[in-house]
């Protein structure tokens with residue numbers, strides 16, 4: 017009898033937890049496990065704002081997948097998923113094809129630009145190692161170029177961040193620390209630099225406690241960030257952005273525009289023909305897709321409803337990792353044909369948004385925290401994610417230990 021083939025797409029938080037758990041849960045003879053990922057490394061998506069601003073080197077945010085998985089148990093394929101043919105149970109890769117009996121889709125998200133003209137072409141994203149490295153280099157280039165030009169272009173030193181949600185705020189925190197360093201390095205008067213955050217919603221950090229929002233906004237304002245709240249980006253051009261507030265249009269010239277205002281599920285999921293909302297598929301309590309009992313979808317590609325408020329949970333690493341645990345257990349049940357499938361129940365331990373190296377805001381175990389205490393907790397959360405995937409040795413290699 018042929019062993020069932022389990023294929024996991026994406027080695028992000030959800031995918032890696034699934035594989036590292038599954039390789040322990042089932043024996044060599046019970047199933048073949050294949051993990052597919054675009055790169056031979058995993059990156060900490062939740063740290064990309066640091067790599068993008070240049071406050072943490074991108075190599076600190078990634079590690080090799082082969083060092084984490086049991087290579088005698090898992091067949092790792094470094095390739096790009098191009099298409100999921102769900103009815104034929106086939107995966108089309110850039111350089112080949114795979115067949116599966118059980119599939120886990122954990123391909124993360126894509127930026128959501130809401131159809132705003134020019135964003136795809138001209139704005140930078142905080143999406144993966146490549147985009148973060150490019151943004152960091154671009155920022156530095158603007159500063160390095162400024163003093164070389166006879167006619168100084170002040171716009172080079174204007175940085176626009178679209179979105180004051182979680183990612184936008186965390187990026188602004190890093191940027192506000194990075195800009196003084198860049199000014200010193202390139203002999204630029206700090207006053208010439210403008211950091212402008214544009215947010216369409218009526219307040220920053222939607223969904224966060226108002227007191228914490230105020231703390232975050234005040235902190236960033238003190239560090240020189242200008243907020244344009246209730247203001248929508250209408251267009252992004254080579255020269256900057258066009259915004260609108262109460263039907264008043266304004267053009268803001270900027271050397272750098274960063275789009276950090278939203279994500280949708282990976283487009284591959286939509287293209288596969290699963291019923292979805294902005295690329296996210298509503299999964300059953302056991303994390304499988306309705307009508308496709310052999311397909312699990314987890315992480316940013318999955319949609320689960322928070323019954324308390326009857327709205328979807330926001331996509332987070334916290335949930336992706338917890339789903340990975342459930343997914344591995346349920347796969348083991350299916351492969352063996354015995355045992356009970358587990359229902360996924362998110363256990364939200366808290367949310368902390370960093371505001372640079374030594375400040376943060378958040379709610380942990382139901383309690384509000386700010387300042388160095390919150391910042392310490394944020395680093396513990398970051399270290400915990402490493403621990404969950406790769407144990408103490410990964411924490412020692414990549415962990416954050418500079419606390420104050």
Ligand code: FAD
Nearest residue numbers: 026028029030054061096097124315316331332333334336
């Ligand atoms: P990911 O971890 O993004 O992994 C997806 C993987 O799939 C990647 O390895 C990618 O290379 C791979 N992949 C994608 N497409 C293909 C393809 N076509 N072929 C092959 N491989 C592919 N969440 C929190 O809980 N707490 C936080 O503090 C937090 N902070 C954040 C800060 C920032 C700056 C950002 C951007 C996000 C933050 N998030 C946070 C959200 C969190 O990062 C995501 O929810 C989480 O990464 C989702 O996990 P995932 O496993 O679904 O996808």
